[in-house]
Amino acid sequence: MTVKAGSQAHKELFCQQFIETHQNYDPETLPWPELDEAALARLRGVPFWQEVYHTERRAGAIVDAFTPQVSDPIVREAIALQGLEETRHAKLIRVLIDRYGLDATEQPLETFPNDLETAFIDFGFGECLDAFLGFGAFKTARQSAFLPEAMFDIFDVLMFEETRHIVFFINYMAWREKRRGHLAPTRALKSAWFYGRALRRLMGMVQRGQEPNDGRDFAVTQANMFLDGFSFRGFVEDCYRENARRMSAFDPDLMQPRLLPAVADLAVRGLRLWDQRRPRLERAA
Numbered sequence: 001m002t003v004k005a006g007s008q009a010h011k012e013l014f015c016q017q018f019i020e021t022h023q024n025y026d027p028e029t030l031p032w033p034e035l036d037e038a039a040l041a042r043l044r045g046v047p048f049w050q051e052v053y054h055t056e057r058r059a060g061a062i063v064d065a066f067t068p069q070v071s072d073p074i075v076r077e078a079i080a081l082q083g084l085e086e087t088r089h090a091k092l093i094r095v096l097i098d099r100y101g102l103d104a105t106e107q108p109l110e111t112f113p114n115d116l117e118t119a120f121i122d123f124g125f126g127e128c129l130d131a132f133l134g135f136g137a138f139k140t141a142r143q144s145a146f147l148p149e150a151m152f153d154i155f156d157v158l159m160f161e162e163t164r165h166i167v168f169f170i171n172y173m174a175w176r177e178k179r180r181g182h183l184a185p186t187r188a189l190k191s192a193w194f195y196g197r198a199l200r201r202l203m204g205m206v207q208r209g210q211e212p213n214d215g216r217d218f219a220v221t222q223a224n225m226f227l228d229g230f231s232f233r234g235f236v237e238d239c240y241r242e243n244a245r246r247m248s249a250f251d252p253d254l255m256q257p258r259l260l261p262a263v264a265d266l267a268v269r270g271l272r273l274w275d276q277r278r279p280r281l282e283r284a285a
């Protein structure tokens, strides 16, 4: 990285790149594939469309609400575009739901607090966590040919935009904190705290998904298909590798998420060591 984090040049770089890589498309006219009965059943069996739809609508609402409060013009222009993209994600999921007859309804959005910047930051860290785990999950699903490749090509458009969002967010945070005169250790602590909140929110969502009334028994039906031979270490490795692959598309002068890949790397090393030692430990026993 040759640009000084938090500088005027840094701000212009991360905003300009975000604005320049914005794509124009209409979710309605994407090349949606025809699905046979088996693929349709697999798609309908996925239990989280409702949650995904709600998350994207909520994302659009938070970013749109925050936009007019951003005082810097180029930062505001970029954030306005992100709002547009999030709203388009919701529309894309809506098209998917309607086209393939998926089971998901529109839930009311909560009212947001007056402090919209904190809501935006909370949401941003949440996106970083979701995207990192999503990279691994997406790879697993794609490899198992859970759905036709044409469908993954469409989801890839969405994944690319989410990757842009998190790169923008990480740079925005560094610029914001620098402007406020916060030092790197404070920033790292703050990130860890926000990631903790994001993780709790995610765990809450997973828990809700497991509630018996949900009625959709993903675990015993559809999931088996790509969870056969599932290994936790393999999953974390996929997240790590896919993160690196997707990040390599970005200008090396931009900052990238570091904390989650570092945690994943540490976890993989630990698990590898454990796997190597285990046979010896078993023999010894």
Ligand SMILES: [Fe+2]
Pocket: 056, 059, 085, 086, 089, 162
């Ligand atoms: Fe999104």
Ligand SMILES: [Fe+2]
Pocket: 059, 086, 127, 161, 162, 165
């Ligand atoms: Fe996003």
